[in-house]
Amino acid sequence: MAVVVDYLKPRAITNTVLRRGEYLWSEIRKNKVSYLFLAPYFLIFFTFTVIPVVMSLGLSFTSFNILEAPRWVGWQNYIRLLLADDIFLRAVQNTFLFAAITGPIGYFMALLFAWFINELPPKIRAVMVLIFYAPSISGNVFMIWTVLFSGDAHGYINSVLVRLGIITEPILWLQDPAYMLSVIMIVVLWMSLGTGFLAFVAGLQSIDKTLYEAGLVDGVKNRWQELWFITLPSMKPMLMFGAVMAITASFAVSDVTIALAGMPSTDYAAHTVVNHLIDFGSIRFEMGYASAIATLLFLAMIGANKLVQNLLRKVGR
Amino acid sequence: MKFNFLKRRRANRSVGGDVCNIILLAFFGAFMALPMVFAIGNAFKPLDEFFIFPPRFFVINPTLDNFTDLFILMAQSWVPFSRYIFNTVFITSIGTAGHVIIASMAAFVLEKHNFPGRNVLFSIVILALMFSAAVTAIPNFLTMSALGWIDTHLALIIPAFAAPIGLFLMKQFMVTIPDSLLESARIDGASEIKIFWVIAMPTVKPGWLTLIIFSFQGLWGATGGTFIFSEELKTLPFALSQILAGGIARAGVGAAVMLIMMIVPITMFIATQSNIIQTMSTSGIKE
Numbered sequence: 001m002a003v004v005v006d007y008l009k010p011r012a013i014t015n016t017v018l019r020r021g022e023y024l025w026s027e028i029r030k031n032k033v034s035y036l037f038l039a040p041y042f043l044i045f046f047t048f049t050v051i052p053v054v055m056s057l058g059l060s061f062t063s064f065n066i067l068e069a070p071r072w073v074g075w076q077n078y079i080r081l082l083l084a085d086d087i088f089l090r091a092v093q094n095t096f097l098f099a100a101i102t103g104p105i106g107y108f109m110a111l112l113f114a115w116f117i118n119e120l121p122p123k124i125r126a127v128m129v130l131i132f133y134a135p136s137i138s139g140n141v142f143m144i145w146t147v148l149f150s151g152d153a154h155g156y157i158n159s160v161l162v163r164l165g166i167i168t169e170p171i172l173w174l175q176d177p178a179y180m181l182s183v184i185m186i187v188v189l190w191m192s193l194g195t196g197f198l199a200f201v202a203g204l205q206s207i208d209k210t211l212y213e214a215g216l217v218d219g220v221k222n223r224w225q226e227l228w229f230i231t232l233p234s235m236k237p238m239l240m241f242g243a244v245m246a247i248t249a250s251f252a253v254s255d256v257t258i259a260l261a262g263m264p265s266t267d268y269a270a271h272t273v274v275n276h277l278i279d280f281g282s283i284r285f286e287m288g289y290a291s292a293i294a295t296l297l298f299l300a301m302i303g304a305n306k307l308v309q310n311l312l313r314k315v316g317r
Numbered sequence: 318m319k320f321n322f323l324k325r326r327r328a329n330r331s332v333g334g335d336v337c338n339i340i341l342l343a344f345f346g347a348f349m350a351l352p353m354v355f356a357i358g359n360a361f362k363p364l365d366e367f368f369i370f371p372p373r374f375f376v377i378n379p380t381l382d383n384f385t386d387l388f389i390l391m392a393q394s395w396v397p398f399s400r401y402i403f404n405t406v407f408i409t410s411i412g413t414a415g416h417v418i419i420a421s422m423a424a425f426v427l428e429k430h431n432f433p434g435r436n437v438l439f440s441i442v443i444l445a446l447m448f449s450a451a452v453t454a455i456p457n458f459l460t461m462s463a464l465g466w467i468d469t470h471l472a473l474i475i476p477a478f479a480a481p482i483g484l485f486l487m488k489q490f491m492v493t494i495p496d497s498l499l500e501s502a503r504i505d506g507a508s509e510i511k512i513f514w515v516i517a518m519p520t521v522k523p524g525w526l527t528l529i530i531f532s533f534q535g536l537w538g539a540t541g542g543t544f545i546f547s548e549e550l551k552t553l554p555f556a557l558s559q560i561l562a563g564g565i566a567r568a569g570v571g572a573a574v575m576l577i578m579m580i581v582p583i584t585m586f587i588a589t590q591s592n593i594i595q596t597m598s599t600s601g602i603k604e
Contacts, residue, residue, distance in 0.1 A: 024433065031432035033509050041423035042438065044479035047460060049445045052453035059452075066455065113345070116338050119330070126591040130583070131346045134353045137534065137582050141575070144352040156374065190349065195531060199486060202523035205593055206493055223330055237489035244485070248446050274449060281451050294452040301447040 060291035077292035103250035106192030114200035136194035149173040177269030196242030203238030359572035383573035405553035412477040420483030428491035472544035490524030
């Protein structure tokens with residue numbers, strides 16, 4: 001409706017008679033209904049998400065220990081982070097490694113398994129979705145892995161390997177820097193069929209079935225062509241959603257590393273940026289410094305998101 | 318009979334491909350299910366089986382002792398245990414219902430209406446997803462106390478209404494609604510709220526059924542740690558974590574707790590998921 005009315009209104013009149021502010025006000029009044037629909041969500045969203053984020057961005061330029069008022073220090077937090085904090089640089093390295101490996105692999109696993117499961121008959125489908133989603137369903141089922149990878153001979157994996165004669169003495173999976181990161185990556189990948197995966201499953205369900213019949217007429221020959229030319233382009237919005245979720249999840253790995261390798265991990269071998277943030281924010285109460293870490297992580301994620309969105313535009317071409 | 322679908326071929330599907338698919342899914346499915354099976358087995362292990370050498374994956378002498386122990390501990394709790402259960406059920410159901418409706422309304426107009434500011438608002442929501450929650454906790458606490466919501470359930474419920482993920486997910490689903498469908502309803506004189514509720518929402522049913530799962534899961538696990546102090550307002554996960562604080566002697570009870578906390582989201586999941594698959598396999602969206 002709005003579009004039609006806008007079209008009928010002569011441009012010359014709007015520019016001369018109405019000044020800019022008044023024009024905007026008339027636009028807002030015209031779209032009153034739209035804003036009413038938005039109001040409940042965005043009122044709460046601004047109060048509990050946007051304002052705290054903006055406050056944190058501001059705090060990143062201060063020294064703030066929660067008890068005393070924040071003190072302005074300019075770029076000092078950032079300079080200290082990038083030039084003087086070796087552990088932070090270690091954490092950045094680990095986080096990028098995590099993101100570069102678990103992000104894309106997790107994303108493609110979610111997509112492929114959602115698609116594979118979609119090929120099954122409906123009754124089996126629901127069960128398979130449950131099995132693959134199960135690791136994400138209960139917050140801390142991944143704690144089971146600490147028992148499986150336990151470093152003594154009681155650990156299940158050590159026990160099996162010793163019995164098979166592959167190793168002669170138990171490996172300290174979660175304490176030895178050589179294994180720590182790989183073990184955590186396996187667990188993270190095991191948990192990666194979460195939000196994105198379910199969105200893909202639902203997205204595959206809402207594709208117009210007649211498109212496949214049309215594709216058949218147009219000469220689509222096998223299931224892979226069908227996937228690339230019909231399925232993926234039709235669920236592009238879900239692909240975008242899954243990508244953002246994969247980025248936020250893979251850059252923010254922290255719960256799993258703390259639960260498995262401890263905090264801090266041996267030699268900081270599994271220390272991530274969010275671990276570092278928690279260290280300064282919730283243990284040392286240096287909120288200004290912690291906010292600076294959050295801001296840098298935020299910028300890294302925005303960059304990764306831009307990159308991925310550009311890649312996704314190529315789907316189906 | 319089970320492999321009937323192998324004979325009834327769909328277009329563009331080879332038998333070899335289908336067989337590969339099933340083998341692959343069975344293999345990875347077993348890997349995914351392993352820790353879950355382990356967790357279920359643990360809940361029925363007698364205490365001594367947790368510490369035997371060499372360790373055993375499956376339970377040898379299944380027992381319900383862990384559950385009876387848990388119920389004894391629950392009965393000793395200072396506040397009646399049903400109170401914790403009520404609190405969590407209350408927070409989870411109100412929070413999820415509110416989130417689905419409020420986020421869908423906003424997503425509907427962001428996708429289907431044209432007005433100044435729509436792109437900016439959506440970009441802000443996406444950006445918000447990328448900011449670490451760890452540093453916003455303190456500003457959030459200040460806001461809560463200014464509003465007087467500390468030590469009330471509002472502190473958990475209201476922010477959950479506007480979680481960024483719901484708006485993002487619903488907006489991505491709203492893209493698939495054909496504009497012509499909405500336009501013809503407008504010509505028939507339907508109000509926007511009616512169009513939203515009667516046309517848009519049924520069309521994106523897989524979307525909000527999925528959102529229910531996400532929201533339910535998040536709230537079901539909420540301990541409310543920093544906001545709730547009164548014992549009678551605390552949640553089930555909090556009460557259970559208190560029981561677990563007993564240490565290694567509570568290993569068996571801990572396994573029982575883990576299983577109980579898992580059962581409800583899984584039941585919820587099965588209900589919504591089979592609903593998604595059933596409704597959509599019969600009717601897909603058509604122009």
